[in-house]
Amino acid sequence: MNGLNVAKVVFGAAIMFFLLAPLIAILPLSFTDSVFLNYPIPAYSTRWFNELVTADVWRRSIVNSLIIGSGTTALATVLGTLGALGLRNHASFWSLSFIRTAFLLPMVVPAVVLGVGMQLMFARYNLTNSYLGVIIAHTVLAVPFVVINVLSVLQAIDPRLEQAAASLGAHPVTVLARVTLPLALPGIISGAVFAFATSLDEVVLTLFVAGPNQRTLARQMFSSIRENISPAIAAAAFVFIVGTIFVALILILSRKSLARR
């Protein structure tokens, strides 16, 4: 092994350490018995997971996250799937790059800028401090994921399958329900998963639009870090990281099932 290769291994390992160590370091702290977020851990316990599900602020924030996440997933998946179905036949006319540009804008515009505008506008329509308002705000950020995911699956579908169904006398709605949608299901699922994950992790728009009754888990983590940090944060982070790995597995499996067909 020459000097260059040694340098490559050392540098690569160092950066991998930089990337992964913070995520790994936070995991054991969620099992600490102490009230401090420090190493060495004096004794292990699950008291902070208990805190997460029993303390009122945390439990309510988890429930809120589930309500808002489900609402966002439903709204974004319906809007995004319909939109992708409509765009698909005219993808050449609109040109895919235009679609990408237009629908990626919500992800590009800084969240704080969008948040200020939403707070101002939502106040006029009494949407602030309501679940519907937060769900709408999250859907704006989540819907591009659904459009992109569903569109890419739809374009991989062989149009002859649908033509065959139609030529055998199937009504367009039947073709959609029995042929197109089942074939597009992996894309719809991964879009929905991304939508849920986006909602779960969203803080900035929530800060602007939600009231105290719509505090989500991410929003609660934000104020907890800011005001009184406790190992409950590490426990919440543990839940998030395990959830991420779980979601990644679902996505990989749904891609595999797509590839098998």
Place this chain on the structure above:
Amino acid sequence: MKDDRKRSWLVSLALVAPLVLFLVFFFAAPLYTMVSAAISDPIGARALPHTSAIIERWDGTSPPSPEMQTAFAEDLRAIDDDQLFGDLVRRLNSAKSGFRTLMPKTRNAVKADPAANDLVAIDERWSDPAFWQPVKTATASTITDRNLLAAVDLERSTAGDIQEMPEGSSANRATLIRTFVVSLSVTLACLLIGLPYAMIAASVDGWKRQLLLGAVLLPLWTSLLVRTAAWFILLQDNGLINSSLTALGLINSPLPLIFNRAGVIIAMTHVLLPFMVLPIFSVLIGIPKNLMPAAASLGAPPLRAFWNVLLPMSTRGIVSGSLLVFMSALGYYITPALIGGARDQMISSVIAYYATGAANWGMAGALGLVLLVATLILYTVYLRLSGEEQAKR
């Protein structure tokens, strides 16, 4: 056949319509609302209609005429809405302090006596043209550039010329410069780490490449808040970094890593590094693998081969990655807000402060507009570059 085509268009349109309407209402409209909040100034003209008509003819320097005073008194008597009155006082007080006490006093006096139209008799300050000038500007137009100018620490003088704000009265320009400096530092740090890392990942294959890329993707998929919380815990005075360094005997007292610039740059570099590595990597794997050995066989030492062959060919990836990182860094809120100290707050924090803390929508909107325009310009450049790249393939 033609009818079929038409029908398919209509069906497509009907399918896309809900999505487009949703984004127009809840994405485009909020941005429009924000921009209009930055440039609109309707309070003066709405609250003081009579004054507005009369004060137009005033030259701005001579003593206030009796007509102006009468019109102003009439307008004040007509304001029943306390909310509107409060907005008016705030608007005038932001141009000149003193209105906060002057206005309620004057309003009470003219309301108590319907004949009291001599404002100077009520308060001496009304004889001073300096108190009438803000009234004139506030009622002159429903559109203002006041907030946009204030966003870069400028203001209009009483004569209407643009001038610098007095030293120390506003820190917006300093915030903009700080945002730029922090974003640039983070971009450079990401480039210094990300470029060699992407090169290493592109130079190996099989499980080694999977491992190197997985290490980039896992943090990218992990919640931003979790990553920020992790850095918060690591960087504390008694956090893992400081306690390890102390245990190793390298330092005696903890290094200040949190609530300062260093912590913000470390944490933001960690968060944004994937956006640098992935574009560079995708360009690098397109470069034929035998180019570097070819350069070496022609006698180029490794460094020269890197400088003359590999670096020029990966420029596009480097530029794309840098734009992506810089653009994201400009609008960053959560990480600087939690890891940074009071002197590390970037433009996003100031916008959030104006919007949620001070309820100053005009300033929040103006700074938001500055950030929005900067981001969109960078995004356009980025799209141009990636579009050219696709056209080339």
